[in-house]
Amino acid sequence: MAGRAGGLWDAWRARRELVDAAFLAPVAVLMALEWPAATASGPAHVADPLPYLGLSLLLLAPLVVRRRRPRTVFAVVAVVAFGQWLSGTPLAIADVAVLIAMYTVASCCTRWWGLAALLVTEAGCALEAARQYPGDWTxxxxxxxxxxxxxxxxxxxxxxxxxRREHLAALEERAARLERERDTEVRMARSAERARIARELHDVVAHNVSVIVVQADGAAFAIDTDPARAKQALAAISGTGRLALTEMRRLLGVLREADDSGPFAPQPGVEQLADLADQIRRAGLPVAVRVEGTPRELPEGLQLTVFRIVQEALTNALKHAGPDASAEVVLGYGGDAVAVRVADDGRGAAAVSDGRGHGLVGMRERAAVYGGEVTAGPRPGGGFEVAVRVPVPAGVRA
Structure with a gap:
């Protein structure tokens, strides 16, 4: 209901002429009150309706378009008021149109046009005062x-x-510019994170291919002398090849530009979480690592994703949790997914952030590669929590 009322109000404000005409209603009411009170003993222009109404119409009618043509309207109203002075017609309620038109010029045009309109209005005030007391300036x-x-x-x-209007317009423009810059930074961070993921997955695939080559060489050597061993090697090649093909498909899904940079070195996995926790402890944040469920072998790309997410979450906790805080990492093995939870008991919602970090964006990009999801936010009892659930490929599920 409130939204509909707001829409009607915005639609009404968009019709400037109707709004300005409606604002003239109080002037019309005052004119109606002035006329009967002055018909008996008042000036002739009041007692005779036609000149009075004609003058009022000439003064008030241009105000309907005052915001669309402020200088033109002021000029017309000023000329009519000057003609009124030349004819000796006393002031009437409708002469307030001069002040309204002058206000419109001051509020809608430059300061010099506003000053010019004010000087013209002051000149009119002087002429009217001199007409009321001719020759007696005192x-x-x-x-x-x-x-x-x-x-x-x-x-x-x-x-x-x-x-005030210019200030509000500047604030709105600045807010829009900051929003565009924020969106650009998020896109850049997402692209950089995808490129980094692609390089790391490239390393994983290269490792799997190396394993395939070694197993193939072993099978070729043993196929004549030890067929059973050769058969085992071929089975290992088959499994490794499937995993490599899966990783390659994901690699092609996130790769957006050719980038062969990056070292070809073994990438960290879940076994290195303990070393990561030691590094964070040495940096000043106590960390406990706990494993739930039965650990099992995971694809190297998935292990790398888990490690990087935990690394980013602990880094954020180290930066924002505050002194005397601690963190806990829980790695849970389920039947079809791996769940990771990184929680701290620090500042939580009270943590100060510059708003320019993209850690959560990177976490979500990494989890999305494997069809996972990330939830993050302050904990009800204090602190901050990052929870991740990543499906395990069907070929390696328990």
Whole structure:
């Protein structure tokens, strides 16, 4: 309901002419109240409706398009008001149109146009004060000062509204620019993480191919003298080849650009989590590592994914958890998936972040390679938790 009301309000505000016409309603009410009260003893322009209504229409009608043509509207209203002064017609309620038009110029145009409109309005105030007390400036000074101060106040308010509008527009533009920059940084971080994953998977595949070559050489050597051993070697080649093919498919899925850089060295896996925990402890964050379920062999690419996610989560905990915090890593082996949970008891939601890190983006990219998912956030009792669940390929499930 609130959203619908907000939409109606925005649609109404978009019709500037209707809004400006509606704002003239109070002036019309005051005119209706002025007319009967002055018909008996008031000026002739009030008692006779046609000149009064004609003058009011000439002054008020241009205001309907005042925000679309502010300078033109002010010029028209000023000319009409000057003609009113030349004809000796006294002020009427509709003369407030001069102040409204001057305010519009001050709020919608540059400061120089606003100053020019204010000077014209002040000149009109002086002419009106001189008309009321011809030749007696001492008595005319009071009305002039009153009208002049009112005009200056309205002009300053228009300048304030223009400045505020420009400030809000600058804030909106800055927010939009920061959002675009943030999206660009996220895309760049995602691309860099995918390139890094591709290099590491390239190493895994290269290792598997090396194993295949060694097993093939052994099978070729033993096929005549020890057929059973050769058969075992061929079975190992088959299994390793399937794993290598699976890793290669994932590699082709995340690789976005040719990048052969990176060392060809053994990559860490779940067995190196204990060494990683020792490094984090030496850096100042106590870490406990716990294994649930029955450990089993996992593809090297999957092990690397688990290791990198735990590494990133512990690094974040070391940076943001605060002093006297500790962390726990739980590695759970299930029937069809591996679950990882990294939790700390530090600051949690109160941790200060510069908003420029992309650790969670990298975690999600790595888990997505294997069809996994990552959830992260502050813990209800304090601290922060990262939970990951990655499916195990069907060929290596228990």
């Amino acid at each position: 008595r005319a000074r009071g009305p002039f000062l009153f009208l002049g101060v009112v005009a200056v106040g309205i002009g300053l308010f228009g300048v304030y509204m223009r400045t």
